[in-house]
Amino acid sequence: MINLISDTVTKPTPEMLSVMMAAEVGDDVFGEDPSVNVLESKAAKMFGKEAAMFCPSGTMTNQIAIKMHTQPLDEVICDHYSHVYQYEVGGYANNSGVSMNIVPGKYGKITADQIAQAIRPDYDWLPISRLVVLENSCNKGGGSYYTCDEIIPISGLCQQRGLSLHLDGARLFNVLVETGESTHQVGALFDSISICISKGLGAPVGSVLIGSKEKIRKARRIRKAIGGGMRQAGYLAAACTYALDHHVEDLKIDNARAKKIGELLNRQAYVESVRPVKTNIVVFSLADKEDPKSFLDKLKQHEIGAVQFGPHEIRFVFHRDLHENDISKVEQIISTIK
Numbered sequence: 033m034i035n036l037i038s039d040t041v042t043k044p045t046p047e048m049l050s051v052m053m054a055a056e057v058g059d060d061v062f063g064e065d066p067s068v069n070v071l072e073s074k075a076a077k078m079f080g081k082e083a084a085m086f087c088p089s090g091t092m093t094n095q096i097a098i099k100m101h102t103q104p105l106d107e108v109i110c111d112h113y114s115h116v117y118q119y120e121v122g123g124y125a126n127n128s129g130v131s132m133n134i135v136p137g138k139y140g141k142i143t144a145d146q147i148a149q150a151i152r153p154d155y156d157w158l159p160i161s162r163l164v165v166l167e168n169s170c171n172k173g174g175g176s177y178y179t180c181d182e183i184i185p186i187s188g189l190c191q192q193r194g195l196s197l198h199l200d201g202a203r204l205f206n207v208l209v210e211t212g213e214s215t216h217q218v219g220a221l222f223d224s225i226s227i228c229i230s231k232g233l234g235a236p237v238g239s240v241l242i243g244s245k246e247k248i249r250k251a252r253r254i255r256k257a258i259g260g261g262m263r264q265a266g267y268l269a270a271a272c273t274y275a276l277d278h279h280v281e282d283l284k285i286d287n288a289r290a291k292k293i294g295e296l297l298n299r300q301a302y303v304e305s306v307r308p309v310k311t312n313i314v315v316f317s318l319a320d321k322e323d324p325k326s327f328l329d330k331l332k333q334h335e336i337g338a339v340q341f342g343p344h345e346i347r348f349v350f351h352r353d354l355h356e357n358d359i360s361k362v363e364q365i366i367s368t369i370k
């Protein structure tokens with residue numbers, strides 16, 4: 033099957049597997065796994081931050097970030113499409129006892145003005161606005177992204193108003209290969225950053241939360257409390273370090289393929305519209321209120337897997353486990369499917 037369901041389906045390469053097999057490991061709960069320590073210091077340094085912490089998932093890094101920046105009854109401001117709001121089971125309420133102040137952005141992006149308006153005045157009966165979460169790239173926004181220039185006013189506002197700013201950077205590297213901006217530039221704008229290495233970068237498991245020494249110390253306690261302390265996690269961390277060293281540039285190929293397929297979809301009569309394709313995600317809606325399920329069935333008959341992404345929307349995600357002939361086949365099928 034040609035799997036366009038997600039970039040999480042990517043599997044380790046033989047080279048990555050051999051690096052994993054050879055990894056030096058220890059007990060990371062005691063801070064004694066050398067391969068985890070290598071990954072954590074590499075990630076912290078990349079973003080110009082003091083510390084980092086390895087976790088099994090991006091949901092965990094985001095949930096820990098929310099908890100480390102807030103107190104119960106505080107409020108988090110984010111776009112209505114945000115992963116932390118949409119796809120983390122409402123964990124913010126359960127894990128942190130906070131509420132969400134949802135801002136309707138454009139393709140998942142919100143502005144400093146919108147945030148300024150959302151910040152609560154200081155009354156006994158209102159939650160305290162404490163944290164802003166941005167997502168870059170934005171999954172539900174169709175892979176849209178913020179440039180650093182767009183984030184600077186948001187970062188400035190948060191500083192001025194005493195709010196923390198967290199980045200859900202699950203697919204941040206898909207953005208940076210497009211904009212040419214550096215991880216240091218991004219790091220300077222946020223209090224904490226979460227990156228996923230198990231998506232387009234191709235590691236089997238792993239996300240990293242990056243921030244100040246003090247915040248990451250707190251984060252380690254929260255991780256342990258929710259059962260995320262891992263022991264010989266170095267086998268996984270070694271895969272993540274390998275991915276950061278060898279797979280980042282390849283994301284350009286995924287982005288370019290998504291653009292090509294997005295343009296082709298735009299020319300098909302059965303497609304109503306395609307969200308602007310900016311990175312490796314293509315989200316499109318079907319014309320004539322066609323049921324996405326029947327369209328997905330047709331794709332499946334041609335051995336193409338994808339997911340429904342809204343009442344009339346379909347999502348395709350491009351990733352490193354697709355070959356050039358898979359892309360040709362997708363082009364051929366979407367041009368002829370009825």
Ligand SMILES: *Cc1c(COP(=O)(O)O)cnc(C)c1O
Binds near residue numbers: 091
């Ligand atoms: C995938 C993803 C995450 C984390 O997902 P996990 O499956 O928990 O690793 C977080 N944010 C965004 C935007 C994502 O796409």
